[in-house]
Amino acid sequence: MTGNQPKHKKDLTRRKVVVAGAGAAVAVGAGGTLAASGAFAGETSTSAAASSSSTASEACYKLTSETTEGPYYIDADKLRQDITEDKEGIPLTLRLKVIDSETCKPIADAAVDIWHCDALGIYSGYESSSTGGGTAPTDAPSGTPSGTPTGEPPSGAPTGGTGGGVHQEPTDDERYLRGTWKTDKHGQVTFRTIFPGWYRGRCVHIHTKVHVNGEWTDAGYEGGNTCHTGQFFFDEESVLASAEVEPYSTSTTERTTLTQDTIYDQSGTTGGLLKLKYNKKNIAKGVIGSLTMGVDPDATNDNN
Template sequence: MTGNDINTPAHKRDLTRRKVVVAGGAAVAAVGVGGTLAATANAGQSGKGAGASASASSTSAETCYKLTSETTEGPYYIDADKLRTDITEDKEGIPLALRVKVIDAESCKPLKNVAVDIWHCDALGIYSGYEASSTGGGGTAPTDAPSGTPTGEPPSGAPSGAPSGGTGGGGVHEEPTDDERYLRGTWKTDRQGFVTFRTIFPGWYRGRCVHIHTKVHVDGEWTDAGYEGGTTCHTGQFFFDEESVLASAEVEPYSTSTTERTTLTEDTIYDQSGTTGGLLKLKYDKKNIAKGVQASITVGVDPEATNEGTSL
């Protein structure tokens, strides 16, 4: 993927007075996860920036949002070379169906055939491609971890080069240390702007709450080698509420981690703005999260902007 750092769009988009518009109804799709879970995607999402969830009785709804918050790319991004929706490979963890809808935040129309990247750590805080850079379970943290947020010291290790500050912080990109690519993937949105990934519930590492990284690319070309060219119009992260994270921490292998966890409110990358900031809408059996989790979110982007997330 190529592109410049964040530039001012060709025209200004005045979103401060945008009204939330709900036309009624929702688009519903089902995706099996581990043979135990079906993912239901609603066009509407709850949270700051959204006025209401759309009804499930219709399929014609559109919910307008403000631009979804931009965040740091972090040091562990690998250019889109795995075109797939199932990114689990052989990693253990709670099954997760992540349903993302991408819309133009100005027109509220779905964006079809755009590339959505996601990548995240495994259940013990390790990123594929960078296994030598983080040990998980109490070891060294990736360098996108902000300083000053941990609630305690882990048994061993310390973050290197950890920046301070909120969404302005972020580690410098690092070159991969290995050829692993689990929990990474890129796929295109359909005509309704939807794409669903099959993965696992992420774990955590020192200095960061539980999260998934994402990028949205437009105007590129789909080839056998991957997605090439185009512009990155959004770089962000998806977040999980505390109730779900606490529930996951009771399930193996998450329960074996000895890393001190940073909560959602302590995290200095998440801007505390709900859906606009990337907070996922989750659905799961509260008595048995191990069965799997359905996660959904609508991402409002400016397709004419360039947001690489490398200089936030």
């Protein structure tokens, strides 16, 4: 998108993903197919892995929980798998699969959006209004965040199971840690990013949307419906480990735990809890997170 303040589009039948800038790591052919400019270094194809491991007996997944899109969604304008840009943090490879929860069949050619805050709780596009950061507010505790905060979530936390704030218009042109990519024939898509930080009132999480029944064109993705709006979550062990690593360790923002969070429904993978792999002695080397999302491709779940 261009312009100072891209507007949030509620009419997703006119939704477009525009290939942005000279740095876009994608080529869109006349036939509407996408080609990455290069595979992630040292990483095998998840498509190949899927074809070798998937079997006809693969279990169906329940419908993945729908949640609020939150106040910081921007209609995707970055068609890319590596959304890191220059942000510091623990490397995170996010491997997702989208399937029809009724038939168990993978959903190919879906547009998957992800977006999340940086290591200090700041969202691109909303740097002036995000509630994270490495500088403590006047009423915040000092030092490394506690692993087990007590009491109710801090003031300003959303209330209710699907709360999280009304959409806000962007305040700046930054778009780091945001991106969209296309699922392959196995329903899989992989993103390269960083382990998110935390901000006041929420546990560590990543936002996602899945768009289906649209068309990939020279301009990107058009039409269709948003069949899923959700969030991915991280277990407490991984978050506590990340809090020992810079720049996360410099944050003085009070942290909300997974069990305190008012958005996560405590249902495990159905609720968006990622399956994580990392070196327990050195999380700084990187994390692989994976999840299968069971969706209803005929549903509309904007949750905005």
